[in-house]
Amino acid sequence: MAASFTCTVLLLLFHSAAGNPSVSTPLGVINGVTERVAFQENTYEVDKYLGIPFAKAPLGELRFKKPLPYGTFSEPYNATEDPPACPQYDSYNLGKPLGKRSEDCLFLNVYVPRQKPDEKSGHAVMVFIHGGGYAVGAGHMFESEVFASVGNVITVTINYRLGLLGFMDLDDGTSAGNFGLWDQRLALQWVNVNIESFGGVKDRVTVFGSSGGAVCTLLHMMYPPNKGLFRGAITQSGALVVPTAFQKNNKETAKHYARYLGCRYENQDDIFHCLKSATPENIIKVNSDVIAAGDMEAAMKLIISPTIDGEYVKKHPTDLYKLAESEPQSEIEFFRSLKLINGINGAEGALFIMMMGRPEDLDQLEITREQINNHHIPGAISQIYGADKKVPDSVKQLLIAEYTDWDSPDDPKRLREQVLRLNGDTYFNVPGIEMSRIHANASNVDSYVYNFIPQLHKRSLPTPAWVKKAVHGDEIAPLFGYNFAIYKDKTDLPPQWEYDLSRRMITYWTNFAKSGDPNKPVRSALPSLIWPKYSITSQQYMILDKEDSVSQFLYAREFAFWRNTLPALFREAEHAQPSTSEYGNQVDESCEKDGNCDGG
Incomplete structure (x- = not known):
């Protein structure tokens, strides 16, 4: 009798493993598909549930409205094919092709590893918000079979409305904006209600995103009603404290x-x-x-991008931080209550270099002294202070001096490196570090920082050969285990060290989702060193490269320059004497190149 019962159970288990998976959720039955994937000579099986609708189609009267829950399924739902992407013009060209597109696009995808969870209660869950400047991308582009299997976590990728259809804000009650953010939040609420049916634990959810997806993640971390939807986040190359990143409306x-x-x-x-x-x-x-x-x-x-809509984003994050210095702000308190890994890539500023010409011409790109003085420096000032800010000449001269290689100040190839630095510091490096300083500026905070710097075999975006560090988006491919179309060519695979880096990154990310600490519970793929917490005093962080290492004070000098020195100079400018340099717009012939004058 016992033997017969055991054989029956084993037969049922084998049938389940061999056939298509199916789960019963509060919404109804959802059917999926099982796929076998390989990574570093290991084979895994993962159950995929693709194209599950989490919201009603935002059509007709529902366009430019907050999303409504999809509701229940009247019959089993076949989640076995990629859903349509939201309407858009471009794509990353990183993952699989976008395929069909439709305004009826609010779907999510669930990847469930066929392994025992790390805890008896069930699997940790990671929800990925794709980037793309709020204008391009789709959840199914980021195929998560390898990530979910190697990391042994349930992974969810989502669609959200993009561009005008996702973020139009007329500031008059007809179109309140930030619909893409509300889409993302509804997807997180869907996970909270339904993920236990897939073997996940709703109290072990981590949100992670890259670029625009990282900015969205940070906004979710500053919306207190999200309490309970996730306990931690990983933000890759995104920050909120760029003053011109948000508008009141569009x-x-x-x-x-x-x-x-x-x-x-x-x-x-x-x-x-x-x-x-x-x-x-x-x-x-x-x-x-x-x-x-x-x-x-x-x-x-x-x-078009997220706006300060008065509901999801009530105040500019920069203003929130300043207000929090004198009195508690619920948004900042909620932000600090969540665990955070925040990261910046080594050459983020190359994103803007790529806009300066055709990809085939960028290797020979040269920047003139006139261009950096009269275009790039003023552009950076406008980005930080706004286009209407009157800029004293002393501030401009200091910026010119800061972003000059004084060993060869007029070398066009050295100047292009300075433009890369300038754009990286303005848009990513300083704002990124400021976000971590804001988060870590409290007691009992779990805050971590990384700098992803390797020059990979293939780049995420067209990148000139003279850029020797990782550019914007380069961390995506190794993070997802190179499970993208451009890596399926077996004759042009990444070198072994990149696959080793990939396994470490997956382990760090999924360890954090499981325990709130990137160092545990899994240690087998990690080096002997420990990724330290980031604090205001020590400012320790992890360098992710061919070999990982720990360092201190990432972009601390740049932070002090942009957030302390320049503002102080602005305040004192009205009392300062005119300052010019051979390297500024005007030339004072009585001064040497270093700006020191001979006369008394």
Whole structure:
């Protein structure tokens, strides 16, 4: 009898493993598919549930509205194929092709490893928010079979509305904006309600994202009603404290879309009705036509992003931090209550180098002294202080001096390196470190920082050969175990050290999801050193490279320059004497190159 019962159970288990998986959730039955994947001579099986709808299609009257829960399934739902991506013009060209696109795009994908969980209660869960400048990307591009299997965590990837359809904010009650953020939040709520059906634990959820996905993750960390939806986050190359990163609304951007669509745009009602009735294809065609025409100024006017909507984002994060210095702010307190890994890549500024010409020409790119003085330096000042900020000449001269290689100050190839530094410090390095300083500036905080620097075999974006460190987005491929189309060519695989790095990264990330500490519970793939917590005093961080190492004071000098020295100089500028240099716009012939004057 006992033997017969045992054989029956084993037979059922074998049938389940060999056939397609199925789970019963509060929403109904969901059918998936099992896939076998290999990584570093190990083979794994993972159950995939692809294209599960978590919200009603945002069509018709639901366009420019917060998402509504999808509801229950009247019959078993077959989650076996990639869902459509949200309407968009471009793609990363990193993962699998986007495939079909539709405004009915609010789907998520669940990857469940066929291994025993690390705890009896069930698997830790990681929800990935893709980047792409709030304009491109899709959850299914980031195939998570390897990540979920090697790390032994349930992994969820999601779609959210993009571009105008995801973030239009007219600031008048008709379109409150940040719909993409609300989509993401509804997906997190879906995970909270349903993930236990897949073997996950709703109290062991970590959110992680790269670039724009990292910014969204940080915004979720500063929305106190999210308490209980996740306990920690990993933010890759994203920060909130760039003053010009958020606008109060994007009415002007909406006006430009309406004009290109041939609509009346004299008042906001006209604009709203135009954009609400336009087909998604025609909205996206506005972008494609402007870009095809090579009109970068017009293209910049069409960029759209999260806004300070008064609900999800009540105040600019920079203002929140300043207010928190004098009185408690619930957003900052919630932010610090969550565990955080925050990271920056070695050559983030190369993202903007790539916009300076055709990829095949970037290896020979040269920057002149006039360009850095009259274009790049003023652009950086506008990014930090806003286009309307009056800039004293003394501030400009100090910036010119800071971003000059004084061994060869006019060498066009040295100057391009300075432009890379300038853009990296302005958009990523200083804001990124500031986010970690804000997070770590409290007691009993679990805060970690990394700097991802290796020059990989293949880059995520077209990158000139003279850029020797990891650029924006380079961490994605090793993090997901090189499980992307461009790595399927067996004749051009990454070197072994990259696969070793990949396993370490997956282990760090998933350890953090399991325990809140990247160092445990799994140690087998990690070096003997320990990734230390980041604090205001020690500022220790992990360098991720061919071989990992621990260092201190990442971008501390740059932080002090941009956040302390320059503001102080601005305050004192009205009392300062005029300052010029041979390397500024004006030349005082009585001064030497270093700015010291001979006269008394």
